[in-house]
Amino acid sequence: AQTVTQSQPEMSVQEAETVTLSCTYDTSESDYYLFWYKQPPSRQMILVIRQEAYKQQNATENRFSVNFQKAAKSFSLKISDSQLGDAAMYFCAYRRGATNKLIFGTGTLLAVQP
Amino acid sequence: GAGVSQSPSNKVTEKGKDVELRCDPISGHTALYWYRQSLGQGLEFLIYFQGNSAPDKSGLPSDRFSAERTGGSVSTLTIQRTQQEDSAVYLCASSGLAGEQFFGPGTRLTVL
Numbered sequence: 001a002q003t004v005t006q007s008q009p010e011m012s013v014q015e016a017e018t019v020t021l022s023c024t025y026d027t028s029e030s031d032y033y034l035f036w037y038k039q040p041p042s043r044q045m046i047l048v049i050r051q052e053a054y055k056q057q058n059a060t061e062n063r064f065s066v067n068f069q070k071a072a073k074s075f076s077l078k079i080s081d082s083q084l085g086d087a088a089m090y091f092c093a094y095r096r097g098a099t100n101k102l103i104f105g106t107g108t109l110l111a112v113q114p
Numbered sequence: 115g116a117g118v119s120q121s122p123s124n125k126v127t128e129k130g131k132d133v134e135l136r137c138d139p140i141s142g143h144t145a146l147y148w149y150r151q152s153l154g155q156g157l158e159f160l161i162y163f164q165g166n167s168a169p170d171k172s173g174l175p176s177d178r179f180s181a182e183r184t185g186g187s188v189s190t191l192t193i194q195r196t197q198q199e200d201s202a203v204y205l206c207a208s209s210g211l212a213g214e215q216f217f218g219p220g221t222r223l224t225v226l
Contacts, residue, residue: 033213043151043203045217091157098213101147101170104157 002027004094006105013082014113020067021077021108023092033095034068034075035102040088048090051075079110087112116140118218120206126224127196135191135221139208146189147215148181152202160204163189196225 003026013019025034036048051059051068058066063083067076079086092105119138127133139146148160159173163183174180178197183189193200203222207215 037217042219043222044219045205045207047214047216050214095213101159101162101173102149102157102207102215103159106156 002029002032002094002096002103004092004103004105006092006108008108009106010109010111012111012113013079015082015084017082018078018080019082019110021079021090021092021110023075023077023105025073025075025092025094027073027094027096029096031097033098034066035093035095036064036066036077037091037093037104038086038088039091039107045091049077082112084112084114086110118206118208118216120204120218120221122221123219124222124224126226128226129198130195132192132194133196133223135193135204135223137189137191137206137208137218139187139189139206140210140216141187143208143210143216144186145209145213145215146183147207147209148189148191149205149207150202151205151220155202157205160191193223196223198225201225 005024032053034051038046038048049061049064063080065078089107089109091107093102121136144165146163150158161181162170178194181191201224203220205220207217209215
């Protein structure tokens with residue numbers, strides 16, 4: 001069975017600094033996708049970034065980028081120039097194939113200090 | 115609206131009562147998912163509908179839980195004889211051909 005592990009329950013970063021959230025996963029599949037979702041206190045899950053397993057290039061979306069290490073089954077999220085609005089719970093998620101259920105990690109609560 | 119909507123936003127019920135939670139997916143999305151988010155269990159998959167295929171019910175925790183999707187659009191999650199452990203936020207998501215899942219705001223269910 002596929003599993004997703006987030007080992008950092010809480011993280012804190014100063015405004016304008018950079019922070020990295022860790023995620024590891026376990027799968028024997030070759031066709032899969034990885035995601036980072038953000039959940040602010042409003043509880044609306046928002047997709048931050050996605051990575052296809054077949055792509056070697058790390059995905060980037062503005063201030064958000066990932067470090068995808070396929071052999072190590074690691075998928076970390078880097079947030080550059082942190083902003084107060086980045087404060088939220090961040091979930092790493094795995095999906096087998098193009099359309100399928102998401103398997104989530106336990107989340108990392110990110111605080112941004114002014 | 116452009117996004118996934120869910121109703122009600124909050125629901126308080128008494129133990130033993132039945133509840134229905136509604137999800138309106140993004141228009142044109144063929145896949146619809148239900149997840150449950152609770153303090154003890156984190157985010158769990160419940161059920162998944164894809165077009166006209168038989169739903170994947172592998173995540174439903176007991177036979178008190180059921181869901182249907184009418185006309186390939188709106189979905190209703192029904193919990194019969196609610197228990198206190200059913201208290202959670204129930205999230206619905208939908209996806210189109212690209213596979214990205216877009217989530218609704220959730221329904222917070224409290225069972226007294």
